[in-house]
Amino acid sequence: MGKYLFDILNENEEFKIKVLTRRHKGVKFSEFIDRVSYLPKAFFIPYYNYLRKLKDLNEFDYIILNGVPSTIIGSWCLPRSLWEKCIVYIHGTELENYQRQSLFSKNTLYKNYFPLIKASGKIVFCSKFLMDKFKENGVVGDFVTISNFIDKNTFYKIDDYPRKNILLSVGRITKTKGYDLMLDDFKELINKGYDYKWWIIGEGPYKKSLEFKIKNLKLSKHVLLLGKKPIEQLNRYYSQAKLFWLYSESESFGLSYLEANMCGIPFIAKKIPGLEEIRNNEVNSYYRENYGSFSDFIDFLESEDEKQQKELEIITFARQFSKQKFEEKWLDLLSK
Missing domain, CATH: 3.40.50.2000 (Glycogen Phosphorylase B;)
Structure with missing residues (x-):
């Protein structure tokens, strides 16, 4: 800033x-x-x-x-x-x-x-x-x-990119971002036969440990570590994803969560105080603690009606942070 x-x-x-x-x-x-x-x-x-x-x-x-x-x-x-x-x-x-x-x-x-x-x-x-x-x-x-x-000229939905069954994480790869818990959730999703990919954008000190755990859990063909991307390219990835997720232990504001919202996708996160200012409950975001399993949440997300209208509501909410x-x-x- x-x-x-x-x-x-x-x-x-x-x-x-x-x-x-x-x-x-x-x-x-x-x-x-x-x-x-x-x-x-x-x-x-x-x-x-x-x-x-x-x-x-x-x-x-x-x-x-x-x-x-x-x-x-x-x-x-x-x-x-x-x-x-x-x-x-x-x-x-x-x-x-x-x-x-x-x-x-x-x-x-x-x-x-x-x-x-x-x-x-x-x-x-x-x-x-x-x-x-x-x-x-x-x-x-x-x-x-x-x-x-969030700059609306940098982060916006690219209509040429259709939504896919992609979970997206963006930011510095550290242990405190909750990747171990996310791996557990993603493993549960894949084991139950859900056809999802997980894209991870960023670098950081926990990347090697994360790569090892992905391989050890036999998730390599489902999880793609994309490295760091220029900020002007991020909306290409947000525009294809269905959900942004990070289980951070703490956030002071949550810029990457709002970037996702500006491109029309909701986020799921752990219930931490630093995200309260950017949440419009179950319009632009969800708390992991409110669902028994991650697959329960995905079932709920896929069952929601009027997805295009929901996308517009998410973008409208995010644009107040102008x-x-x-x-x-x-x-x-x-x-x-």
Whole structure:
């Protein structure tokens, strides 16, 4: 979402912007973007050296800190007198990352992290669930929610692709995404003679283990690991699938679930709080816990009437999470 925010501000003549980021292939130097070297164990040092040389930091009306590393960098490299100009943009696992740190890291690297959040002008969350989680953990500050969005020009149903008996999963392949439970469910489905395929798009640290388990369960001809795909190609896969599924242990918003909805398919997931904001019960989504077996759910899904009308309802619901609303809320925040 940080990239989209940059695009929005860059296209608006009312704003003069400067972006500071680490040097990598995906980011090119321009008059708006400065890049610094990346040092994994001391990532803030190049930023500190860069910011120390700037003479005009006070001229900025706002300093947007996008994610954990940027906020840590700001907490160490920006003068405290500028903290009130900061807008901290929080996306997802910030609290979990902090809680996993050693006591030494909490007392050093993260020492000024929460003081900066408390002193900053605004803290922007991608979901109400995430904001409430910070409040429940005793974090205070001037909080506001600006929901993530799905771009309707990128994610849409391609009518030339007919629906098939395909279950689709998209995202980083990690153990916490629930692949072991999904394999159990899919095995039950195949053992009962259902003619379904499972497409998995993504890469991640759990991929090799997943490949081994697929082979061990003799599911190789039914499960296709497609690797990572460009974002502009994903709707080709969403448009052919009948269902999106992931049994994630936690989500801060659930972008991939909404991507599927924008292409007209529902999702099934575990009952977790982070998905509540994007659910319209049994219109665009289902909870696995509500069905005795996965085959029971598939039977229910296949028995539903007026599938084309249901598809339109799913798309209509997903479109409320629009780029226009995201843009309007950010521009309103930055115009005050």
